Every structure is written in C-alpha cells, then in structure tokens.
Amino acid sequence: xxxxxxxxxxxxxxxxxxxxxxxxxxxxxxxxxxxxxxxxxxxxxxxxxxxxxxxxxxxxxxxxxxxxxxxxxxxxxxxxxxxxxxxxxxxxxxxxxxxxxxxxxxxxxxxxxxxxxxxxxxxxxxxxxxxxxxxxxxxxxxxxxxxxxxxxxxxxxxxxxxxxxxxxxxxxxxxxxxxxxxxxxxxxxxxxxxxxxxxxxx
Amino acid sequence: xxxxxxxxxxxxxxxxxxxxxxxxxxxxxxxxxxxxxxxxxxxxxxxxxxxxxxxxxxxxxxxxxxxxxxxxxxxxxxxxxxxxxxxxxxxxxxxxxxxxxxxxxxxxxxxxxxxxxxxxxxxxxxxxxxxxxxxxxxxxxxxxxxxxxxxxxxxxxx
Numbered sequence: 235x236x237x238x239x240x241x242x243x244x245x246x247x248x249x250x251x252x253x254x255x256x257x258x259x260x261x262x263x264x265x266x267x268x269x270x271x272x273x274x275x276x277x278x279x280x281x282x283x284x285x286x287x288x289x290x291x292x293x294x295x296x297x298x299x300x301x302x303x304x305x306x307x308x309x310x311x312x313x314x315x316x317x318x319x320x321x322x323x324x325x326x327x328x329x330x331x332x333x334x335x336x337x338x339x340x341x342x343x344x345x346x347x348x349x350x351x352x353x354x355x356x357x358x359x360x361x362x363x364x365x366x367x368x369x370x371x372x373x374x375x376x377x378x379x380x381x382x383x384x385x386x387x388x389x390x391x392x393x394x395x396x397x398x399x400x401x402x403x404x405x406x407x408x409x410x411x412x413x414x415x416x417x418x419x420x421x422x423x424x425x426x427x428x429x430x431x432x433x434x435x436x
Numbered sequence: 437x438x439x440x441x442x443x444x445x446x447x448x449x450x451x452x453x454x455x456x457x458x459x460x461x462x463x464x465x466x467x468x469x470x471x472x473x474x475x476x477x478x479x480x481x482x483x484x485x486x487x488x489x490x491x492x493x494x495x496x497x498x499x500x501x502x503x504x505x506x507x508x509x510x511x512x513x514x515x516x517x518x519x520x521x522x523x524x525x526x527x528x529x530x531x532x533x534x535x536x537x538x539x540x541x542x543x544x545x546x547x548x549x550x551x552x553x554x555x556x557x558x559x560x561x562x563x564x565x566x567x568x569x570x571x572x573x574x575x576x577x578x579x580x581x582x583x584x585x586x587x588x589x590x591x592x593x594x
Contacts, residue, residue, distance in 0.1 A: 253457035263474060318445055318446050
C-alpha cells in the first residue's frame with residue numbers, strides 16, 4: 235500500500251460536489267438557529283440578475299449583477315456582520331414584492347428597510363426620495379429643497395449614487411434639471427428600463 | 437500579503453467546503469461526513485464574528501473539523517484499538533457501498549488520532565508542522581501518529 239492510495243477513498247472532485255449540497259443544507263440549519271445575520275439570494279429581473287440582502291431588521295441591500303455585487307458583499311461583511319450567507323428563506327418576502335413590481339402589479343413596497351448602510355446625510359436624501367411615488371419624477375434640486383439644503387444638489391446626487399437599496403428606494407425617479415436620465419449607479423440603461431416600466435418615459 | 441479584513445462567511449465557506457468535506461469523508465467515513473460537516477461549519481459560524489486572524493481561516497476550519505472528527509469517534513464509543521489485535525466487533529461507520537474495499541476496513545480500524553493525522557498528511561498533503569497545528573499537538577506527536585497509522589495500514593493491507 236502506498237500513501238497515495240488513501241486519496242482514492244475521497245476523490246477531490248466528488249468531495250467538491252458533495253460539499254456543495256452540504257453547504258446548502260448548512261444554510262437551512264444556520265437560518266433555523268438564528269445564526270445568519272445577513273441572508274443573500276439572487277433573482278432574475280428585467281434589469282439583470284439582482285442580489286437581495288436581508289437582515290433580521292429588514293431589507294439592507296440590493297446589488298446589480300456586476301463588480302458592484304462583490305463590493306456590496308464585502309461591505310455587508312465589514313459594516314453589518316461577517317455572518318453573511320446565501321439563504322433563500324429570509325429573502326422570500328423581498329423577492330416576492332420585487333417580482334410583483336417587475337410584473338407591474340405593485341406600485342409601492344411594504345418592506346421594512348434596514349438603513350444601516352446609509353450615512354446620516356444619505357439617509358435624509360433617501361427618505362425624501364422614497365416619497366417620490368411610482369410614475370413620478372423629481373430633480374436633484376427638488377430633493378435638495380425638500381431636505382432644506384437647496385444648494386446641495388451635487389451632494390444629493392452623490393448620496394443617491396450611494397443608495398444601498400436601489401429600486402425599492404427609488405433613486406431612479408430622480409432626474410437632471412433638464413429631465414435627462416443622468417447618473418445611475420447601475421447604469422443609465424437600467425434607469426431607463428425602470429422608468430419605462432413605470433410609464434414615466436416612452 | 438496579509439489579509440486584514442475577514443471575508444463574508446459565504447466566501448469563506450465556498451473557499452473551504454471541498455477540502456473540509458474531503459477530510460471528513462475519510463476521517464469519519466462517507467456516511468457520517470455530512471453530519472460532521474454541518475457541526476464543523478455551525479461551530480465556525482457561531483465563533484466567526486470573534487475570529488481575529490483572517491489570513492489563517494483555512495487552518496482554523498480544519499482544526500475545528502479535526503476536533504469534530506476525534507469527538508465523533510469518542511462519542512461513538514471507539515477508543516484506540518490495540519495495535520496487536522484486530523478489532524473483533526463490527527465497525528461503527530459501515531459504508532455498504534465501500535464494503536468490498538479492504539482499505540476502508542483498514543482505515544476504520546485506526547485509533548481516532550492516527551486516522552485524523554494520516555488523512556491530513558496523506559489525503560490533504562499537509563506538512564507535519566501543519567498536521568501538528570491542526571491537531572493541537574507537537575510535531576513529534578503528529579509524526580508518531582502518522583507513522584503508527586501508516587504502519588498499521590500497511591500491515592492490514594498485506
């Protein structure tokens with residue numbers, strides 16, 4: 235018998251496959267035991283795959299399917315809790331409401347939000363943004379005026395760019411003074427798709 | 437480069453799950469590997485916020501898995517088997533599909549610490565220094581466990 239014979243008892247490839255199923259079962263047990271501080275799940279949408287992140291306090295982040303997603307997961311680990319896991323069940327409600335929205339069956343979200351990833355100024359800006367309803371538009375200047383910072387349109391733009399919960403906090407409804415669809419962290423084509431879905435642009 | 441921030445648990449799980457599963461498959465047997473895997477990563481998840489050395493997470497999880505494997509055999513009531521007498525009772529982790537493989541029977545007859553040390557050394561190819569660290573033992577003890585374990589396996593396989 236040679237030492238290498240032992241390797242055939244557990245081929246690396248088989249272990250990798252079996253561990254994937256085991257990791258999925260782990261997510262269920264961890265959720266049941268209350269050990270998941272941030273639950274992650276992905277869903278398809280008309281603006282590409284979305285990553286949805288939910289804490290026991292509520293919906294904390296939505297990320298688009300590109301490099302942005304990795305940054306969001308790293309940030310959640312750093313600023314909320316490192317116990318970030320892919321676990322579908324805690325995200326069911328959020329994904330369900332988003333699906334209804336994309337089907338045109340929902341005009342406002344009833345989700346509880348976890349605003350921990352918003353700085354104090356951004357939180358003010360984003361709360362004002364949440365009051366811009368489905369099918370409406372507002373300008374950066376409008377939002378600046380509504381938070382009593384009429385000269386802060388640029389800072390408002392930056393705060394909107396940092397929105398951790400796009401779509402549900404509707405930063406896509408905020409447009410330039412001339413009505414142009416400028417500046418969207420997820421890209422202007424996504425912004426346009428969302429506004430078309432809401433009937434705000436043709 | 438030393439890693440200063442801890443990755444999200446999901447990334448840590450993805451990076452280590454295959455190695456941990458492979459270790460446990462041989463260290464506790466294919467039938468019991470899943471349970472031991474769950475226990476290992478649940479223990480890790482509980483402790484994760486307090487972990488301070490993010491660049492040593494791969495060793496940390498294998499050290500937990502090693503303790504779970506050894507505990508598993510102790511709980512199952514299997515103390516070390518005397519090396520000069522083959523076990524005369526049925527093994528506790530029978531794997532029907534592997535029934536015909538004499539190597540499995542030989543591995544199952546090893547005392548827990550020898551079995552764990554042999555798997556680290558010869559399935560995962562870890563250095564003796566690392567085997568010692570993973571088992572919370574001296575390097576000398578790690579070498580002795582691997583040596584005795586391999587000696588016994590050779591005896592049983594001839």
